[in-house]
Amino acid sequence: ETGVTQTPRHLVMGMTxxxxxxxxxxxxxxxxxxxxxxxKKPLELMFVYSLEERVENNSVPxxxxxxxxxxxxxxxxxxxxxxxxxxxxxxxxxxxxxxLETQYFGPGTRLLVL
Amino acid sequence: AQSVTQPDIHIxxxxxxxxxxxxxxxxxxxxxxxxxxQSPGQGLQLLLKYFSGDTLVQGIKGFEAEFKRSQSSFNLxxxxxxxxxxxxxxxxxxxxxxxxxxxxxxxxxxxx
Numbered sequence: 001e002t003g004v005t006q007t008p009r010h011l012v013m014g015m016t017x018x019x020x021x022x023x024x025x026x027x028x029x030x031x032x033x034x035x036x037x038x039x040k041k042p043l044e045l046m047f048v049y050s051l052e053e054r055v056e057n058n059s060v061p062x063x064x065x066x067x068x069x070x071x072x073x074x075x076x077x078x079x080x081x082x083x084x085x086x087x088x089x090x091x092x093x094x095x096x097x098x099x100l101e102t103q104y105f106g107p108g109t110r111l112l113v114l
Numbered sequence: 115a116q117s118v119t120q121p122d123i124h125i126x127x128x129x130x131x132x133x134x135x136x137x138x139x140x141x142x143x144x145x146x147x148x149x150x151x152q153s154p155g156q157g158l159q160l161l162l163k164y165f166s167g168d169t170l171v172q173g174i175k176g177f178e179a180e181f182k183r184s185q186s187s188f189n190l191x192x193x194x195x196x197x198x199x200x201x202x203x204x205x206x207x208x209x210x211x212x213x214x215x216x217x218x219x220x221x222x223x224x225x226x
Contacts, residue, residue, distance in 0.1 A: 004157065042118070043158075043204070043216040056213070090157055098211055100146070100165065105157030 003027065004106035006091050012112045013081065021076040021109045023091030029104075031097035032074040034066060037088040037108070049074060050097040081113045118207050120217035127195050128225050135190040135220050137205030145207040147188040148214065149179055153201045161203075164188065175199070200224045 004025045013019050025032060034046040048056035049068040063085075065077040074091055088108040094101040117140045127133050139145065146165050150158040162173025169181040179190045188205060205217040 006157075040123075040218060042218050043206075043214075045213060092157075102160050102163065103214065105150075105159070107155065107157045 004091060004093055004104050006089075006106040006109050008109060009107065010110045010112075012114065013078070014114050015081060015083070017081075018077070018079040020078065021089055021091075021111075023074040023076075023106055025072055025074075025091075025093035025104070025106075027093055027095075027104060029093040029095050030071055031094045031101070032068060032071070033092040033094075033103065034074065034076055035090040035092065035105075037090055039087075043090070047076075048097055055097060078111075081111075083113050086111055086113045118205055118215050118217040120203075120205055120220050122220045123218070124221045124223070126223045126225060129197055130194050133190075133192045133195045133199070133222065135203050135205075135222070137188045137190065137217060139186050139188065139205075139207045141186075141207065141209065143209075144181075144183060145209050147179075147181060148206040148208070149173065149177070149188070149190045150204045150206060150216075151175075151201045152204065152219075158204065161190070195222075195224055197224045197226070 007022045031050045036044045045058050046060045047066045052068045067075040090108045091106040092103040094103045119138045121136050148163045149161040152158045161177045162171045164171045164181050171179050177192050181188050202219045202221050204219045206214045208214050
């Protein structure tokens with residue numbers, strides 16, 4: 001498998017549930033990203049990891065908890081979410097965490113919080 | 115404040131016609147500039163990027179973009195659209211690092 005993959009592709013959860021989103025990149029990259037894409041709003045950068053260390057936490061509520069166990073995998077743990085957290089969550093990776101590097105995106109996880 | 119504006123929310127174009135999507139940015143200096151495309155159910159794919167040099171940039175799928183410093187613009191063009199070009203297009207800028215700022219996107223519909 002190539003590129004950036006995300007699972008699950010769709011997720012429905014209640015506000016009291018705990019779930020996790022998974023991202024895997026097969027490109028040998030060192031940086032990984034989580035973005036939130038809400039309807040008719042610009043993509044919002046949530047977290048950035050470089051060499052498995054978090055280098056950016058963009059004022060994201062603590063109900064979102066990222067984890068990067070190695071350079072190929074990135075998780076987003078979700079708990080006690082709100083309906084306004086419903087969105088498409090996109091994972092991306094790049095060779096390094098610099099603006100010169102192209103970010104490659106996965107297909108996203110469509111999340112619905114009831 | 116730094117910002118990226120895509121003035122057109124939705125554009126409808128006939129197959130075979132030309133397409134131009136507008137992007138304006140507000141930054142203190144010339145940032146890195148990108149255009150991404152998102153097909154339904156897919157992630158974002160990079161079409162082209164501008165860092166420096168020639169202000170007319172060629173990308174994939176027959177797209178090109180022109181950087182105009184005087185207008186703080188980076189408009190995307192394609193001479194003849196195909197039905198497969200129906201998608202959402204995002205302009206993005208990065209000051210000098212990974213922190214991409216995206217516009218709200220332009221949805222392109224292609225009619226037969």
